[in-house]
Amino acid sequence: MLDLLNANDQPGQYPAESYYTATADFLPQQPALKGETRADICIIGAGYTGLSAALHLRERGYDVVVLEAQRIGFGASGRNGGQVGSGQRLGQDVLEKQLGQDAARAMWDIAQEAKATLKSLINKHKIACDLTPGVLHAAFGKADLAHAHAEAEHLATRYDYSQITPLDAEGIRAHLGTDAYCGGNIDMGAAHLHPLNYALGLGRAALAAGVRIHERSRVMRIDQGEPASVHTDAGQVRARFVVVAGNGYLGGLVPQISARVMPINNFIVATEPLGDLADEIIKQNIAVADSKFVVNYYRLSADKRMLWGGGESYGYRFPRNLADKARKPMLKVFPQLSGARIDYAWGGTLAITTRRMPAFQRISGNILSVGGYSGSGVAMATQAGKLIAEAIAGQAERFDLMASFPLPSFPGGRLMRWPILVLAMTWFSLRDRF
Incomplete structure (x- = not known):
């Protein structure tokens, strides 16, 4: 299997082809780990999960080191x-x-708090x-629409959630300039943001709080024990606890x-600024996700570009015609573009699980991991x-509740799980088309 940390990107560099990179508020590069150090907690990965964990642990007085193989976010x-x-x-009915x-109610409460946690961090750290x-x-079809409306009613009556x-x-x-859909739901309790600037903001806040972040410090091995030892090619962290937060980039x-977290790729394009056409296509500044199994998701940027995500690719290398992967479904919905x-x-690498719920795991008594957000990680990774x-x-009830959701391993083991996933995704993508 390819090394996903370097298969599609230049080492230590953000993707040059990304609109988010072009509009990011970057941090100075943090020094790589060299030699041995000690900490209460060693966190592997400087994305939402790792940075949120670092901030919340520092608030509790822990000494925290974060190791990031590439750059923050x-x-x-x-x-x-x-x-x-x-x-x-997964829906509450499921x-x-x-x-x-x-248990379903407790998981709903965790998810609702996830949005509040995200907003609190944004406000607190400006x-x-x-x-x-x-x-x-x-919704594209009548069955999708019926399910969406039933879900809205279910949340209103069972969970007192009235923002849909x-x-x-x-x-x-009245919201979208297209005839592609037969209806849907609008959720004003949900939101959208610039994801890289959010991650960089968490990184800036963590550094200000005293978290030690080492970029370009890829973890090669974890030795279990008390303390555990986390090894990079140039250093070592000995820590009471280890948090593994690398999501789709952990490899083996x-x-x-x-066994439970599978990396897959997805793609986004950004058009030129659309001017007045932007307001005809998306008439209110909202984000959109549709009912395809391989979801189309889109919104307008701050400068009125269409940011359109979607398209599937069944290989770990990004395709050469990457723009076409997302452009084709975009024009089916908005031919005026x-x-x-x-x-x-x-492109980017995310991670999925067999049942699309995140994988909360205790690897051992002092090694914890969360990943596999399956495309819904902005708020939930922050909450994780x-x-x-x-x-x-020592307050593990909510972590253990999330970990209690049964997540089977991917069939086929390390060698065959990818071909099996390709077959399944091909079937679902054909169902989307026909």
């Missing part, structure tokens, strides 16, 4: 669609059937990341994680950092 945290969704990745009403309310879930408004075809056309570092120039096109801090401090 380099991975999925700095490349995603920027949507801050409501609820867990969670109720799987876990019972009480992170400029264009946080804006509103996410519209658009169901939309019919006329209602959705921890087999218990790679056929003349719009594509200024940026980039908070739950990790709680667990390390």
Whole structure:
């Protein structure tokens, strides 16, 4: 398998083709780890999970070291669609059937708090990341629409969540300049933001709080024990606890994680600034995700570009025609963008699980991990950092609740799991088309 840390990117550099890179408020590069050091906590990965955990642990008085193989926010945290969704990745009706009403309610409360945690960090640390309310879930077919409206009613009656408004075809056309959808829901309790600037803001806050962050410090080995030892090619951290927060970029570092967390790629394009056309296409500054299995997700940037994500690729290297992967589904929904120039096109590696819920895991008594957010990680990864801090401090109930959701390993082991996933994704993508 390819080394995903370097397969599609220049070592130590943010993707030059990304609109987020072009508009980022960068931090100075942090020094690589050299030699041996000690800490209460060693965190692997400087994305949302790792940085949130670092901040929450520092608030509790722990000495924290973060090791990042590339740069702060380099991975999925700095490349995603920027949507801050409501609820867990699976619907509440599914969670109720799987876990019972009480556990499902507790998971809903964790997800709701995730949005509040994100907003609190942005406000407390004055992170400029264009946080804006509103996410519209658009339905292509009548079955999708019926499910969306039933979910909105379920959340209103069972969970007192009244910020979702169901939309019919006329209602959705009041928000979007397209006839592609037959309706949907708009959730004004959800939001969207500039994902890389949010990650960089968390990094800036962590450094100000006294967290030691070492970039260009790839972890090669973890030796379990008390203390555990985390080894890079040039140094070592001995720590009471280790947090593994590398998501899709861990490779085979921890087999218990790679069995349940699978990396996949996704792609985003940014058009040229659209001027008045932007307001005709998206009539209110909201983000959109549709009902395709391979989801199309999009929104306008602060300078009125269309940021469109989607398209599948069944290889770990990004395709050469990367812009076309996202452009084709964009033009099916908004043919009026056929003349719009594509200024940026980039890919990123996220991670999924077999059942699309995040994988909260105790690798051993003092090694914890969370990853596999399956496309819904902006708020939940931030919250995961908070739950990790709680667990390390001895309040593990909420971490353990999330860890209790049954997540089977991917079939086929390390060698065959990818071909099996390709077959499954091909079937779902064909279902989307036909």
